[in-house]
Each structure stands twice: as structure tokens, then as C-alpha cells.
Amino acid sequence: MKESLKKFAPIIVAVLAFVIISVGYFSPVLEGKKIFQNDIKHFIGMAKEVNDFRAENDEAEPYWTNGAFGGMPTYNLSAKYSHDYIKKLDKILRFLPRPADYLFLYLLSFFVLLLVLKVDVRLAFLGAVAFGFSTYFIIILGVGHNAKAHAIAYMPLVLAGILLVFRGKYLWGFVLTAIAMALEITASHPQMTYYLLIATIVLGITFFIEAIKKKELPAFFKQIAILVVAVVLAVGTNATGLLATKEYAKYSTRGKSELTINVDGSTKKASNGLSKEYITQYSYGKLETFNLFIPRFMGGGNSENVGLDSNIYKFLKKNVDARQAKQFAEHAPLYWGKQPIVEAPAYIGAALMFFFVLGVFLLKGKYRNWLLATFIVSIILSWGKNLSFVTNFFIDYVPLYNKFRAVSSIQVIAELVVPLLGVLALKEWFSSKIPSEEKLKALKISLLVTGGFALIFTLFGSSLFAFEGLRDDNYDQMLPGFLQAILLDREAVFFKDSLRTLIFVVISAAVLWLFLKEKLSKNIAIVCLISVVLIDLISVDRRYVNNNDFLSARKIDKPFVASEVDKQILQDKSIYRVANFSLDPMNDGSTSYFHKSIGGYHAAKMGRYQELYDYQIAKNNVEVLNMLNTKYFKFTNEQQKELAQQNTNANGNAWFVKKLKLVNSANEEMVALDSLKTKNEAVIDRSKLQNELTTSYKVDSTSVIKLTSYKTNELVYKSTSKENGFAVFSEIYYKDGWNAYVDGVLKPHYRVNYVLRGLEVSKGSHTIEFKFEPTIIKTGNTITLLSYLFLIFIPAGWYFVEKKAKKIS
Numbered sequence: 001m002k003e004s005l006k007k008f009a010p011i012i013v014a015v016l017a018f019v020i021i022s023v024g025y026f027s028p029v030l031e032g033k034k035i036f037q038n039d040i041k042h043f044i045g046m047a048k049e050v051n052d053f054r055a056e057n058d059e060a061e062p063y064w065t066n067g068a069f070g071g072m073p074t075y076n077l078s079a080k081y082s083h084d085y086i087k088k089l090d091k092i093l094r095f096l097p098r099p100a101d102y103l104f105l106y107l108l109s110f111f112v113l114l115l116v117l118k119v120d121v122r123l124a125f126l127g128a129v130a131f132g133f134s135t136y137f138i139i140i141l142g143v144g145h146n147a148k149a150h151a152i153a154y155m156p157l158v159l160a161g162i163l164l165v166f167r168g169k170y171l172w173g174f175v176l177t178a179i180a181m182a183l184e185i186t187a188s189h190p191q192m193t194y195y196l197l198i199a200t201i202v203l204g205i206t207f208f209i210e211a212i213k214k215k216e217l218p219a220f221f222k223q224i225a226i227l228v229v230a231v232v233l234a235v236g237t238n239a240t241g242l243l244a245t246k247e248y249a250k251y252s253t254r255g256k257s258e259l260t261i262n263v264d265g266s267t268k269k270a271s272n273g274l275s276k277e278y279i280t281q282y283s284y285g286k287l288e289t290f291n292l293f294i295p296r297f298m299g300g301g302n303s304e305n306v307g308l309d310s311n312i313y314k315f316l317k318k319n320v321d322a323r324q325a326k327q328f329a330e331h332a333p334l335y336w337g338k339q340p341i342v343e344a345p346a347y348i349g350a351a352l353m354f355f356f357v358l359g360v361f362l363l364k365g366k367y368r369n370w371l372l373a374t375f376i377v378s379i380i381l382s383w384g385k386n387l388s389f390v391t392n393f394f395i396d397y398v399p400l401y402n403k404f405r406a407v408s409s410i411q412v413i414a415e416l417v418v419p420l421l422g423v424l425a426l427k428e429w430f431s432s433k434i435p436s437e438e439k440l441k442a443l444k445i446s447l448l449v450t451g452g453f454a455l456i457f458t459l460f461g462s463s464l465f466a467f468e469g470l471r472d473d474n475y476d477q478m479l480p481g482f483l484q485a486i487l488l489d490r491e492a493v494f495f496k497d498s499l500r501t502l503i504f505v506v507i508s509a510a511v512l513w514l515f516l517k518e519k520l521s522k523n524i525a526i527v528c529l530i531s532v533v534l535i536d537l538i539s540v541d542r543r544y545v546n547n548n549d550f551l552s553a554r555k556i557d558k559p560f561v562a563s564e565v566d567k568q569i570l571q572d573k574s575i576y577r578v579a580n581f582s583l584d585p586m587n588d589g590s591t592s593y594f595h596k597s598i599g600g601y602h603a604a605k606m607g608r609y610q611e612l613y614d615y616q617i618a619k620n621n622v623e624v625l626n627m628l629n630t631k632y633f634k635f636t637n638e639q640q641k642e643l644a645q646q647n648t649n650a651n652g653n654a655w656f657v658k659k660l661k662l663v664n665s666a667n668e669e670m671v672a673l674d675s676l677k678t679k680n681e682a683v684i685d686r687s688k689l690q691n692e693l694t695t696s697y698k699v700d701s702t703s704v705i706k707l708t709s710y711k712t713n714e715l716v717y718k719s720t721s722k723e724n725g726f727a728v729f730s731e732i733y734y735k736d737g738w739n740a741y742v743d744g745v746l747k748p749h750y751r752v753n754y755v756l757r758g759l760e761v762s763k764g765s766h767t768i769e770f771k772f773e774p775t776i777i778k779t780g781n782t783i784t785l786l787s788y789l790f791l792i793f794i795p796a797g798w799y800f801v802e803k804k805a806k807k808i809s
Contacts, residue, residue: 010122011115014111014125017125018107018111018128019104021107021132022104023096023097023100025538026097026099026100026550027547028547028550029096029098029100032552032553033551033553034097034551034553035098035099035141035550035551035556036549037099037141037146038143038144039143039145039146039601040556041144041556041560042590042601043077043078043144044557044560044589044593045560045589045592045593045601046067046592046600046601046602047074047077047078048593049065049066049067050067050074050078053711053713059080061074061079061080061081062074062713062772063075063079063244063713063737063774063777064712064713064734064772065077067600068597068600068601068605069597069598069600069602069605069732070598070609070731070755071731071734072602072606072609073734073774075245075247076245076248076252076602076604077602079241079244081241081784082784083240083781083788084240084784086179086183089179090186090187093108098146099141099146099149102141102149102153103132103138105154106132106152107129107131107132108128109153109155109156109160110128110132110156110419110420111124111127113156113157113420115160116164116167117367117427119424119427120427122523123423123426123430123526125530126526126529126530127419127420127423129534129537130349130419130422130423130537131416131419131420133534133537133538133541134347134415134419135295135344135346135537135544137149138541139343139344139541140152142544143343147187147188147189148189148191148409150187150188151187151188151192151196152416153187154184155184155192155412155416157176157180157183157184158180158181158200159200159203160176160180161173161174161175161178161179161180161230162177162200162203162227164177165223165226166223170223170226171798174226174229174794174795175230175795177227177230177231178234178791179234179791180234181234181235182234182237182238184196185234185235185242186238186241188241191403191404192412194400194401194404195409195410195413198374198377198378198381198410199374199413199417202370202374206366206369207220207370208220209366210366229794233787233790236783236786236787236790237784237787237788237791238784239779239780239781239783240776240777240780240781241780243776243779243780243783244774247774248604251606251607251608251734252604252605253274253603253604253607253610254274254403254604254607255607257607258666259615259666259667260666261667261671263615274403274404274405279384279395279402280384280388280391281339281405282405282406282407282408283338283339283384283386284339284382284386284408284411285337285338285339285383285386286383286386286387288338288339289379289383290453290457291345291347292346292348292411292414292418293347293348293350293353293450293453293454293501294457294498295345295347296334296493296494296496297345297494297497297498298337298345299467299469299490299493300493301342301344301345301544302333302334302342303332304331304332304333304334304335304543305329305330305331305332305543306489306493308326308329310332310485311484311486311488311492312329313325313326313329315481315482315485316328316329316482319479319482320479332486332489333469333471333475333486334489334493335469336467336472336490337469339408344544346411346415347537347540348414348415348419349419349533350501350502350508350536351504351505351507351508351529351532351533351536352418352422353418353450354422354446354447354450354451354505354508355419355421355423355425355426355508356375356418356421356425357445358425358429358512359371359421360372361442362425362428362429362438362442363421363428367421371417371421371424372421374413374414374417375414375418377413378410378412378413378417381394382409382414383407429512429515429516430515430526443513443516446509447506451506454505455502458498458499458502461494461495462491462495465494467490468487472486504532504536508529508532511525511528559593560594562594563642564642565634565643566594566595568644569594569632569634569644570595572632574631575596575629575707575710576596576632577596577597577598577628577631578596578598578630578631578632579597579598579599579617579633579634580634581633581634581635582634582635582636582642585598585599585600585613585617586599586600586610587599587601588600588601589601591634595632598617598625598628598630606732606755609732611670611754612624612673612754615670615673616670621674623676623677623678624678626647626650626651626678627678627728627756629650629651630647631646631647631650632645632647652730653729654705654727654728654730655679656697656699656721656728656761657680657681657699657725657727658698659680659681659695659696659697660681660682660684660693660696660697660726661676661682662683662695663683663684664687666754668685669683669754673753676753678753682753683752684751684758685751689750691748693726693750694724694726694760697723697724698722698725699725700722700723702721703720704719704720705717705720705721706718714769714770714771715731715770716767716768716769717729717767717769718765719761719766720765720766721761721764722763723763724760725760727758727760727768728756728757728758729756729758731757732756732757733751733755733756737772737773737776738757738771738772738773739770739771739773740757740759740770741770741771742762742766742767742768743766747759747760757770
């Protein structure tokens with residue numbers, strides 16, 4: 001017992017240290033404060049109707065919200081599923097207050113990976129803090145990319161399971177891979193999981209080549225089979241969410257559009273996913289890659305605090321009010337790369353990059369080859385349109401690659417493998433396996449490469465680069481001479497950070513050299529390196545995410561306060577929609593917090609609705625706004641005062657039309673909306689009809705249809721008419737979930753006006769119900785439950801079989 005405690009004591013101490021470090025970095029959480037995250041603020045607005053539904057219906061799930069984009073499934077917004085036990089495990093692991101919970105996961109997960117690779121606990125601790133404080137990983141917590149951070153945090157744990165299997169620890173490798181992969185999937189960021197898949201494919205290829213060389217192919221294929229079963233079970237435990245997401249994907253902006261014309265009527269290029277322009281909008285520049293090594297190589301972010309000693313402040317102070325000058329100096333446009341917006345550089349660390357290069361020259365074998373190849377693949381793909389022939393090949397031919405935007409974010413894989421190879425290099429450096437002569441040679445080369453680049457940039461940066469950015473023409477138009485002040489500050493931070501990187505590289509090399517010459521003990525050397533890494537990374541992280549980003553919990557939990565205009569609109573207790581034109585409707589979650597909005601804030605909104613906005617609403621087609629039952633408009637006047645205007649022409653919740661216009665394609669349907677009189681006409685794409693419809697109907701004053709009961713997932717109407725009619729409902733059509741019932745009998749309904757629902761109604765009085773009843777949820781729940789049973793019984797049976805075999809032998 002004492003021996004076991006002694007063995008695990010360093011690990012326990014390290015984990016406790018991770019807790020302290022995580023809470024310490026985000027210390028305002030100890031005061032009950034919460035971090036302000038812009039994306040999460042909008043998420044709270046988007047999820048408001050769903051959360052209200054749960055509160056009113058004993059935690060029942062609607063799986064649909066009418067609060068944003070006219071209506072959409074909540075599968076990628078805020079859905080909860082039955083038998084989601086892996087989510088419960090995730091909550092246990094994330095026991096700290098947010099965002100300290102994600103930082104703790106970063107640290108713990110990478111620590112486990114290094115322990116699996118038999119790295120000394122002290123070096124594993126160094127690697128964990130190096131990974132956890134990688135600048136990009138901290139930045140995304142500041143802006144609210146929680147799902148991305150969540151998925152990144154479990155990446156090392158997945159790799160730990162895979163490597164256990166490849167090391168012959170089949171049972172425990174199987175268990176860890178299955179659980180870690182299930183946790184990775186439950187983080188709900190498919191793009192990050194996809195990038196992890198790329199890293200594991202490179203790993204598989206590397207180990208396959210090694211197996212061929214050593215003639216160990218049977219063992220390799222056995223390992224692959226074990227991993228496949230583990231991943232299948234991990235997928236199965238997340239079946240409900242995955243199946244729902246897959247079903248929705250074809251209707252989202254990630255799916256294939258039926259339109260073959262652009263907004264201006266020109267021919268549109270066919271695409272099965274996002275456009276190449278959209279995918280590659282955020283492409284890392286080749287030169288910009290040095291940001292990984294020198295934090296503000298390209299100026300940092302679009303908004304940098306340059307202080308009162310800056311050229312910007314001194315220049316502005318002479319021309320404008322000192323307060324305005326100070327405000328601008330705190331948000332200076334120093335970034336001079338080619339991406340549209342950059343919050344901060346994806347800095348891995350000067351010391352870490354030095355260790356990584358050391359690993360390239362010091363190590364040999366499959367781990368070095370895998371990590372180096374993965375790094376190269378990650379960097380090349382992050383260049384996007386700046387290396388278009390490679391990116392276009394992946395978009396055109398690699399499955400699912402065209403479903404994700406912001407190709408620069410694949411650098412998260414580089415940020416995973418750099419500290420991993422770096423720590424493996426340190427592991428060998430502090431061991432006696434490699435002769436001192438080889439270590440010294442690798443040290444000299446690594447110092448020459450990394451220190452050489454840093455020295456060149458420090459000494460000659462001002463003559464190598466012009467420091468000119470995309471929007472620079474605007475600044476001299478604001479004030480003559482202003483651009484020159486900005487360029488001087490860009491040059492200044494370039495010099496400071498280049499020199500900073502040079503110093504950290506030299507210090508790191510000196511520590512290793514002193515250990516090699518027996519001037520420092522191993523413990524002292526490791527403590528020095530941990531200190532270097534923490535000072536290096538945290539000092540950069542604090543530039544972008546610090547205590548100033550925290551607010552009281554009340555302000556975070558309820559981020560929106562109803563304005564006088566909102567209060568005025570909310571006096572209307574009927575069911576309607578609001579168009580907030582004082583903001584960008586398609587990037588606004590705030591309106592959904594108070595009203596049912598025609599807009600919203602989501603990366604995967606419904607594709608047809610986005611098209612309706614682009615082709616019609618953006619062109620101020622009031623008839624389309626009327627058919628969406630947009631009863632109120634919000635806008636700001638010239639004095640920037642918020643106002644509301646009631647739209648008395650809104651069509652209401654449902655209405656009978658006199659005429660159906662049958663067209664032959666999505667193009668014709670969209671064009672028909674240009675002039676459609678939506679109160680009297682509806683347009684239908686006949687290629688989607690299973691049966692013929694009457695095209696002309698009689699509508700008189702006695703033809704009435706009214707919404708009598710509203711729930712997010714259930715709408716009840718009463719209709720009365722003397723003649724058979726066709727009703728249009730101001731609700732978004734979604735084939736795989738919404739069912740229409742007339743007097744309790746299931747009836748077919750149709751997509752009309754490109755996005756709405758239409759239904760034939762016979763004469764007389766009827767009760768019409770629309771219920772959201774997605775069958776995919778039931779199917780997914782069954783698969784999920786079976787997968788958990790297999791995940792329990794396979795390892796249990798495996799363990800007892802192995803135990804029995806050992807007794808026999």
C-alpha cells in the first residue's frame with residue numbers, strides 16, 4: 001500500500017497542481033465572477049426559448065426553437081439526449097468553474113498522454129503546462145469558442161489510448177480510446193475532431209511503414225481492429241447527437257444548395273459544401289507562420305494595447321482629445337497579415353519551438369517521423385488559399401473537408417505535436433541513451449536554426465518588411481501621417497518580440513548545455529525549463545485574456561437588458577417575429593433573447609433560410625418579411641436612437657391563399673418570390689410534390705385560420721372555410737421532424753414560398769396541429785443504449801478471459 005502511494009504520489013501532486021494553476025490563472029472565478037465571452041453571450045440569446053421551454057415543461061426537450069432564423073432544430077444549439085452518460089462523465093471531469101475547467105482538461109489530458117509515453121512525471125508536468133498555455137488555446141476561451149476548446153482538450157487523451165494499443169496494452173488502450181473518443185465527440189466540434197482524425201491517419205501511416213520494415217503487419221492489423229471497435233463504440237455512445245446532426249447537415253449551410261444562380265442572377269458554381277472562398281477566407285500566410293515562434297511577428301491582433309509611450313498615442317495626442325488618443329492606443333490595429341480578423345497570434349512558445357527543433361535533430365524513429373509529418377501537414381493546410389493547389393485538392397477530393405471553414409484553425413494540430421515532440425526530446429536529453437556528442441551536435445544545430453532566425457529578425461526586421469496591412473489606406477485618410485505612426489509601432493513590437501524570442505531560446509539552450517556539462521542537476525534544470533515555459537507563455541496569454549475579461553455572474557448569465565423598445569414590443573402577447581435592422585440580423589443572438597427573431601447567431605443555420613435572406617430580405621423584399629409574420633422592425637435613426645415600427649401588413653400566423661404557382665426548380669421558386677403577393681399567392685416547386693395540387697381556390701371573409709395554442713414544438717390552429725382551401729403557415733418547413741395533423745389524422749404538408757409550410761384544408765371547421773416528432777432521436781437513443789452495454793461488457797469479458805488464461809498458464 002505504501003509502495004503504491006509512493007508511486008502515485010507525484011501524479012496526485014501534479015493533478016492537484018493543475019487544479020491550482022487553472023483556478024489561479026482565472027482567479028476571478030474564486031470571487032464568483034464569470035468570463036465575458038462574446039460567442040456565449042449570443043448563444044444565451046439563441047437558447048433562451050429552449051431553456052424557457054425546459055423550465056416550463058419539467059426539463060422536456062423541444063428539439064426545435066422558433067426564436068431564431070424563423071425556426072430551426074436545436075441539434076447544434078442546445079439539445080439534451082437520453083442515455084447521455086458520457087456527458088455526465090465529462091461534467092465530472094470539468095468540475096472547476098468555467099473557463100478554469102477547460103484549462104484543467106488541457107493540462108490533465110496532455111499529462112496522461114506523456115505518462116503513456118513513459119515520460120518522467122516532472123517532464124510530463126512541463127509538457128502539460130506548455131500545451132495548456134499555448135496562446136491560441138487560451139484565446140479561444142476568451143472569445144467563447146468553448147466547444148472548440150472542449151474538443152481540443154480531449155485530443156491528447158484520444159492519442160494516449162491509441163498509443164497504448166500500439167504499445168501492446170490492448171485492454172486498457174481499448175478502454176481509454178473508447179472513453180476518450182466518446183468524450184471528444186460529445187464536445188460537439190466536428191471540425192476539431194476531423195483535424196484529430198488527420199493527425200491519427202498520419203500516425204497510422206507512419207506506424208504501418210514501421211510495421212512493414214519490422215515485418216510486424218499481423219500485430220499492426222490486430223491493433224487497428226481493436227481501435228476500430230473502440231471508435232465504433234465511442235461513436236455509438238454519441239449516436240443520437242451524431243445522427244441528428246447528420247440529418248440536419250444536409251439542410252444547413254454545410255449542405256448542398258439547389259440554387260444554380262447567384263443573387264445577381266448569374267450562374268452559380270455547383271458545390272456540395274461551403275464555397276472555396278468561404279472555406280479559405282481565414283488562411284494563414286506562409287510568413288505569418290512565424291507567429292508560432294515570435295508572438296507579434298505580424299503585429300499580433302487587430303486590436304493591440306500599445307500604451308502611452310507608443311507612436312500612435314503621441315501622434316494622436318497632438319491631433320485629437322487625449323482620452324480618444326488613449327482609447328485608440330488601447331485598441332491599435334497592429335496586425336498586418338492578410339486575414340480579415342485576428343484576435344491574437346497562435347503563439348506556441350519560443351522555448352517550445354526550440355525543443356521541437358531539437359527533437360527533429362536529436363530523435364529518430366516512428367514518433368519523431370509521425371510528429372514532424374503531422375506538423376508539416378498542419379502548417380501546409382493552414383495556408384489555405386496561399387497554397388491553393390493543395391487546398392483545392394483537399395476541398396475537391398478529401399471527404400468532408402469542404403464542410404469546414406477557417407482552414408487556419410488546423411494549426412491546433414501543430415500546437416499539439418510541437419510540445420509533444422519537444423518533451424520527448426527533453427526525455428532523451430535527460431537520459432543516458434544518446435551520447436553527449438550527439439546531444440551537443442543537435443543542440444548547436446537547433447540553436448543555430450531557431451536562434452539564427454530570431455537574431456536575423458531582430459537585427460534586420462526593419463529592412464526586411466514594410467509592415468503594411470490590408471486596411472492601411474484608411475488611416476492616412478483619417479489623419480495625414482497617422483499611418484506612419486502605426487507602421488512605427490508595428491516595427492517596434494516586431495523588434496521587441498523578436499528579441500524576446502531570441503532571449504528565451506538562448507536561456508533554454510543554456511539550461512540544457514549546463515545540464516550536459518553537469519553544472520546543473522536534473523531537478524534544477526527541469527525547474528528552470530518549467531519556469532521558462534510558464535513565463536514565456538503566460539506573459540503572452542495575459543495580453544489577451546486576463547482578469548479584466550471577468551464580470552459579475554449576473555451580467556454574464558443575463559447578458560441582455562430589455563430596452564424601452566423591447567419593452568414596448570413585448571406588450572404585444574401574440575405570436576410574431578421581429579426584424580432587428582439596427583444590427584446585422586444574421587449575426588445577432590440578442591434579439592432572440594426577447595423575441596422570435598428573423599435573424600440569429602449560428603455558424604450552421606438552415607441553408608434555405610440563409611438563401612432567402614441573401615436573395616430577398618437583404619434586398620428589402622417586404623412581402624417576404626410579411627410572410628414570415630414580421631410584425632415589428634427595430635432600427636436606429638440618424639441620432640443613433642433605437643426605434644420600433646409596427647408592420648401592419650404582416651400576414652399573421654396562417655392564412656388561406658387564392659392561388660398556387662407551380663414552378664419547376666429552386667431557381668424559379670426563388671425568382672417567383674421577387675414579385676409574389678404572399679397574402680394571396682404561394683409558390684411551390686412541383687419537382688418536390690408527390691401528388692397533384694389544385695392551383696386555384698376560393699377565399700372569402702368566412703375563410704379564417706387562427707393560431708390557438710403555441711408551444712415551441714407544437715402549434716395548434718382552428719380553421720373555418722366554406723370551400724376547400726390551401727393554408728400557408730408562417731413557420732419554417734423542416735421535412736424530418738414536423739408532422740401535420742388535421743382533426744387528429746396525419747396529413748401531408750408541403751414546402752411553399754421556399755421556406756414555409758403549406759397544407760390543403762377541406763371545407764368546414766377543423767383543428768390543425770403541427771408537432772415536432774423527429775424519429776431520428778428515438779433511433780439514436782436505442783443505438784446509444786446498446787453501445788453503452790457493449791462498452792461495459794466487452795472490456796469486462798476481456799478482463800476475465802485474460803485473468804483466467806493467466807491462472808491456467
